[in-house]
Amino acid sequence: xxxxxNGATGDWEVVVGLEVHAQVTSKAKLFSGASTAFGAEPNxxxxxxxxxxxxxxxxINVECVRQAVRTGLGLKAQINKxxxxxxxxxxxxxxxxxxxxxxYKSPVVGEGEIQVDLTPERSFRVGIERLHLxxxxxxxxxDQSATMSFVDxxxxxxxxxxxxxxxxxRSAEEAKAYVTKLRTxxxxxxxxxxxxxxGNLRADVNVSVxxxxxxxxxxxxIKNVNSIRFIGQAIEVEARRQIAIIEDGGVIEQxxxxxxxxxxxxxxxxxxxxxxxxxxFPDPDLLPLEFDDAFIDALRADLPELPDDKKARFMRDxxxxxxxxxxxxxxxxxxxxxxxxxxxxxxxxxxxxVANWIMxxxxxxxxxxxxxxxxxxxxPAGLATxxxxxxxxxxxxxxxxxxxxxxxxPERGADPRALVQARGLVQVNDxxxxxxxxxxxxxxxxxxxxQARTKPGMLGWFVGQxxxxxxxxANPQSVSDALKRKLGLD
Amino acid sequence: xxxxxxxxxxDARKALRDKSITSVELTRAHLDAIEKAKGLNAFVAVTAERxxxxxxxxxxxxxAGEAGPLEGLPLGIKDLYATQGxxxxxxxxxxxxxxPAYESTVTSHLWRDGxxxxxxxxxxxxxxxxxNETSYYGPVASPWLPPNWTPEHAKAALxxxxxxxxxxxxxxxxxxxxxxxxxxxxxxxxxxxxxxxxPAAFTGTVGIKPTYGRCSxxxxxxxxxxxxxxxxxxxxxxxxxxxLRSMAGRDPKDSTCYDAPVPDYEAAIGRSxxxxxxxxxREYRLDGMAGEIEALWxxxxxxxxxxxxxxxxxxxxxxxxxxxxxYIVAPAEASSNLARYDGVRYGLREDGGDIxxxxxxxxxxxxxxxxxxxxxIGTYVLSAGYYDAYxxxxxxxxxxxxxxxxxxxxxxxxxILTPATPSAAFGIGEKGSADPVEMYLNDVFxxxxxxxxxxxxxxxxxxxxxxxxxxLQLIGxxxxxxxxxxxxxxxxxxxxxxxxxxxxxx
Numbered sequence: 001x002x003x004x005x006n007g008a009t010g011d012w013e014v015v016v017g018l019e020v021h022a023q024v025t026s027k028a029k030l031f032s033g034a035s036t037a038f039g040a041e042p043n044x045x046x047x048x049x050x051x052x053x054x055x056x057x058x059x060i061n062v063e064c065v066r067q068a069v070r071t072g073l074g075l076k077a078q079i080n081k082x083x084x085x086x087x088x089x090x091x092x093x094x095x096x097x098x099x100x101x102x103x104y105k106s107p108v109v110g111e112g113e114i115q116v117d118l119t120p121e122r123s124f125r126v127g128i129e130r131l132h133l134x135x136x137x138x139x140x141x142x143d144q145s146a147t148m149s150f151v152d153x154x155x156x157x158x159x160x161x162x163x164x165x166x167x168x169x170r171s172a173e174e175a176k177a178y179v180t181k182l183r184t185x186x187x188x189x190x191x192x193x194x195x196x197x198x199g200n201l202r203a204d205v206n207v208s209v210x211x212x213x214x215x216x217x218x219x220x221x222i223k224n225v226n227s228i229r230f231i232g233q234a235i236e237v238e239a240r241r242q243i244a245i246i247e248d249g250g251v252i253e254q255x256x257x258x259x260x261x262x263x264x265x266x267x268x269x270x271x272x273x274x275x276x277x278x279x280x281f282p283d284p285d286l287l288p289l290e291f292d293d294a295f296i297d298a299l300r301a302d303l304p305e306l307p308d309d310k311k312a313r314f315m316r317d318x319x320x321x322x323x324x325x326x327x328x329x330x331x332x333x334x335x336x337x338x339x340x341x342x343x344x345x346x347x348x349x350x351x352x353x354v355a356n357w358i359m360x361x362x363x364x365x366x367x368x369x370x371x372x373x374x375x376x377x378x379x380p381a382g383l384a385t386x387x388x389x390x391x392x393x394x395x396x397x398x399x400x401x402x403x404x405x406x407x408x409x410p411e412r413g414a415d416p417r418a419l420v421q422a423r424g425l426v427q428v429n430d431x432x433x434x435x436x437x438x439x440x441x442x443x444x445x446x447x448x449x450x451q452a453r454t455k456p457g458m459l460g461w462f463v464g465q466x467x468x469x470x471x472x473x474a475n476p477q478s479v480s481d482a483l484k485r486k487l488g489l490d
Numbered sequence: 491x492x493x494x495x496x497x498x499x500x501d502a503r504k505a506l507r508d509k510s511i512t513s514v515e516l517t518r519a520h521l522d523a524i525e526k527a528k529g530l531n532a533f534v535a536v537t538a539e540r541x542x543x544x545x546x547x548x549x550x551x552x553x554a555g556e557a558g559p560l561e562g563l564p565l566g567i568k569d570l571y572a573t574q575g576x577x578x579x580x581x582x583x584x585x586x587x588x589x590p591a592y593e594s595t596v597t598s599h600l601w602r603d604g605x606x607x608x609x610x611x612x613x614x615x616x617x618x619x620x621x622n623e624t625s626y627y628g629p630v631a632s633p634w635l636p637p638n639w640t641p642e643h644a645k646a647a648l649x650x651x652x653x654x655x656x657x658x659x660x661x662x663x664x665x666x667x668x669x670x671x672x673x674x675x676x677x678x679x680x681x682x683x684x685x686x687x688x689p690a691a692f693t694g695t696v697g698i699k700p701t702y703g704r705c706s707x708x709x710x711x712x713x714x715x716x717x718x719x720x721x722x723x724x725x726x727x728x729x730x731x732x733x734l735r736s737m738a739g740r741d742p743k744d745s746t747c748y749d750a751p752v753p754d755y756e757a758a759i760g761r762s763x764x765x766x767x768x769x770x771x772r773e774y775r776l777d778g779m780a781g782e783i784e785a786l787w788x789x790x791x792x793x794x795x796x797x798x799x800x801x802x803x804x805x806x807x808x809x810x811x812x813x814x815x816x817y818i819v820a821p822a823e824a825s826s827n828l829a830r831y832d833g834v835r836y837g838l839r840e841d842g843g844d845i846x847x848x849x850x851x852x853x854x855x856x857x858x859x860x861x862x863x864x865x866x867i868g869t870y871v872l873s874a875g876y877y878d879a880y881x882x883x884x885x886x887x888x889x890x891x892x893x894x895x896x897x898x899x900x901x902x903x904x905x906i907l908t909p910a911t912p913s914a915a916f917g918i919g920e921k922g923s924a925d926p927v928e929m930y931l932n933d934v935f936x937x938x939x940x941x942x943x944x945x946x947x948x949x950x951x952x953x954x955x956x957x958x959x960x961x962l963q964l965i966g967x968x969x970x971x972x973x974x975x976x977x978x979x980x981x982x983x984x985x986x987x988x989x990x991x992x993x994x995x996x
Binding site (some may be wrong): 009048051052053054055056057058059060087089091093096097099149153277278279280281285286287 | 576585588592829830845
């Protein structure tokens with residue numbers, strides 16, 4: 001197995017499980033009506049409940065429950081028709097209640113599974129242990145004053161889904177692919193925007209190592225890693241740290257660690273002995289969450305097509321490769337853009353050509369400008385027309401690349417067909433004109449023409465010259481045909 | 491008009507509607523009484539100006555024929571209820587100077603119905619206590635004279651540490667005292683293990699702890715969320731019924747609040763009890779129980795029988811486990827509920843160098859000894875390794891206690907009659923200083939009701955050999971407070987009429 005890490009004493013297998021904290025997309029917090037909008041002035045989205053004023057009581061936001069159930073359905077997981085909330089007790093200034101309301105004993109979602117694509121062609125499965133709802137904490141600000149810390153409670157009480165995987169990953173690559181796929185599913189469902197820069201998706205990473213076939217080793221938990229890249233790095237360095245300790249004759253202590261991306265190392269945060277005793281117990285302020293099959297069925301019926309299904313359909317219906325389908329389906333918006341383009345006007349277009357334009361020039365432009373493909377400035381109708389113009393022989397593929405840049409830039413919003421006409425970019429198919437251009441090039445390069453008769457590889461050079469003198473507008477196929485004839489190559 | 495403070499709530503309501511008195515007169519009479527009764531220490535804050543403004547507005551509404559059910563009636567509010575812009579500290583130092591920006595649902599119902607707030611009432615700190623002695627604002631003295639004390643002796647004791655004067659019970663000691671001493675027509679109280687019923691019994695007043703969920707807990711400072719319930723203390727069962735009808739009701743801000751219309755409880759007063767079956771639980775007959783308590787209990791059963799009810803012996807076999815289980819569940823929830831008092835956002839803050847020091851200093855100075863004791867017990871029983879042995883077992887006992895009651899009610903019993911307390915009121919400083927369990931035993935007849943979430947009403951039934959009030963408790967089916975009011979009124983009618991304590995404190 002390629003996943004093994006080579007140590008001084010032989011090969012080691014790394015075992016990874018992840019607890020992903022995904023912020024639920026909802027207007028209001030899990031137990032209060034306060035807004036969840038990001039980026040507001042500190043302490044402006046705080047209700048009396050969020051600030052834990054005396055006598056305040058939590059009331060469940062049903063929208064957050066719906067999102068959790070929808071996510072559970074997307075993870076093909078067991079939906080628990082009865083679940084309940086517990087209190088996790090600890091003191092911290094950004095935790096006003098002195099406890100976090102979470103689902104410890106009975107989560108809303110039980111076991112499920114994700115198919116993870118390691119490469120577009122190669123996939124493996126990761127078991128989901130559970131998904132539960134819980135409150136986020138506020139934010140402590142330690143850099144505002146030399147002597148004081150400040151607390152911003154805007155996040156306090158925002159709904160999180162904690163999605164716990166089974167220890168089914170065997171490398172940093174697999175873990176990264178898992179988070180990527182999980183994020184894709186969440187974004188498809190619309191239950192979490194997956195914006196890691198805003199901290200809307202974070203992971204606690206559990207890492208252990210063992211000799212292949214040996215029982216599981218002692219794990220360390222790396223807390224709160226906030227990018228997919230860092231998750232990969234943290235696993236790599238933590239696995240190597242653990243191997244080094246064991247190979248030196250030491251033992252791994254179960255502990256909570258932090259990943260420092262700057263130094264590329266994990267550091268101990270607290271040992272098992274220092275671990276908090278959270279004194280979980282059922283929250284007496286909240287009734288158990290109970291719902292019936294009708295509630296679940298309605299949410300299931302409303303679920304969008306999920307990435308795996310879409311990918312399979314793209315392969316089946318559009319004849320696309322697994323690779324192309326996977327890339328197009330990684331984002332729901334790109335997949336929709338592809339379909340809108342391919343089917344625009346009720347016509348059938350060559351799906352492969354449409355896919356190539358989206359994955360190639362259009363994505364390159366969008367990435368270079370930090371835009372989503374759908375927001376790059378060209379509508380599916382525009383791209384469809386561009387593809388049609390190529391198919392009809394009105395413009396060459398090469399000219400089309402120039403047209404695309406015009407449509408994304410100075411000619412934004414223009415009709416591609418009119419633009420091509422107005423700018424005189426229509427491909428020259430006039431045989432007479434092409435032959436005249438070919439004759440001129442041959443005449444000007446008589447010596448090369450002589451060589452070409454014995455070296456057919458020079459045809460390409462001649463084609464390029466003719467295209468240059470025609471401003472790229474000549475139909476390349478006609479040019480090539482005429483050259484072959486006149487150079488005596490056919 | 492002579493003695494306005496001697497009116498019952500119902501009589502005052504009638505007098506206001508008849509226009510024979512005004513709310514301003516009534517309110518002023520109570521404010522005067524409060525002023526003269528300062529020594530009893532029933533009120534921790536008096537809102538005289540606001541009361542008179544409300545009374546004026548009530549008089550205008552009464553004149554316009556727009557009177558609400560409690561229009562113009564002056565009430566006292568336990569310090570546990572959030573009252574917007576007014577002292578709300580659950581009588582704890584840790585909520586120093588706290589004035590909420592919000593109103594509890596129960597009190598907002600009272601103001602909706604036209605009631606007038608006189609002020610905030612003393613209580614045991616965070617409702618943890620059975621004698622009102624744990625209040626940061628000091629103990630409350632009962633208006634009942636200690637046996638063999640002269641009024642002069644008692645009055646002199648008010649200025650000192652009040653030792654030897656009687657406690658009004660707790661935790662709603664201020665509420666019970668104020669009602670018994672005619673400082674307000676009725677008061678809000680709250681009951682987690684007996685905090686309405688025991689003070690009512692000690693002061694010769696009527697109190698009802700409704701079914702869990704009948705009143706909203708929104709805006710009530712939480713002690714033990716699964717047990718806490720709001721209720722009134724008043725001088726008659728009718729007054730309690732009038733109060734509860736306004737206090738109760740659904741509230742989307744409390745998930746545990748019962749979503750059903752509130753009946754007209756007052757209509758239950760005077761209904762026939764013929765054909766009702768009253769259970770007498772044998773497990774409440776404790777070893778070493780005072781003879782006078784036992785006699786009173788039998789007498790109460792006789793009164794109900796005479797009124798047409800059938801008396802049957804019943805068994806509630808898990809009763810003896812209730813008190814120990816209660817002292818696990820209630821502190822466990824309290825240890826979590828009181829974690830928010832950390833000195834960070836409101837109330838007392840004691841600097842301690844760093845954040846841990848701030849927590850330690852604030853909580854050490856802000857909480858009194860009894861609260862600290864219960865927080866430690868609660869923290870302990872929820873700790874890893876002890877949770878199953880304590881908390882989980884206590885919850886199992888709770889289920890068994892609930893089942894005991896369900897079995898009895900399923901067999902056709904309409905209500906259960908028990909003593910309210912093991913004894914009459916005791917003296918300030920008399921109990922619990924050496925062994926807190928001595929104090930906890932006060933709740934032996936009342937905690938079962940909280941553990942099962944049932945309604946319980948205490949009505950005065952007679953006097954002890956030393957001349958102090960004794961009460962009887964009626965326990966009902968879930969949300970059947972009406973039957974308790976009906977039966978309570980029968981006891982009230984049958985018992986010898988209590989004479990109001992003479993105002994020796996004034």
